[in-house]
Amino acid sequence: MAAHLTSSAPHIHDALTYDDLADWGDQPNCIEGQSKSSGRLLFKRPDPSVGGNSPETGLWVCTPGKWPLSIPRDEFCHFIAGRATYQRDNGEVIEVAPGTCVHFPAGWTGICTVHETMRNVYMLR
Known part of the structure; x- marks a missing residue:
């Protein structure tokens, strides 16, 4: 399990089991349980011209x-482990499991329910 974060193309081998993770704290505003990230x-990308909203990518794990x-x-x-349900405010339900890819557009609102510790690779822009 190796990560090459200073590479010209940062990468993690075996993202499914990679365990050198930083504690990102409790999920704020939990209404059931206490998810930890x-x-x-x-x-x-360090880009002050976009108000701190620079593109980023990484690996996220949530209980x-x-x-x-x-x-x-x-x-x-791209969800690689676990199970979760995302329910949009309009009632639409998106079930995620290993292998599911989802694009959430800016402004998407709803409820996230993590059933089994999930792990995903994400990209924000």
């Missing part, structure tokens, strides 16, 4: 719980 940032979710900018997720 951890992960590893692969890349974030079970339920919370309201508001996506501030476009986010692509």
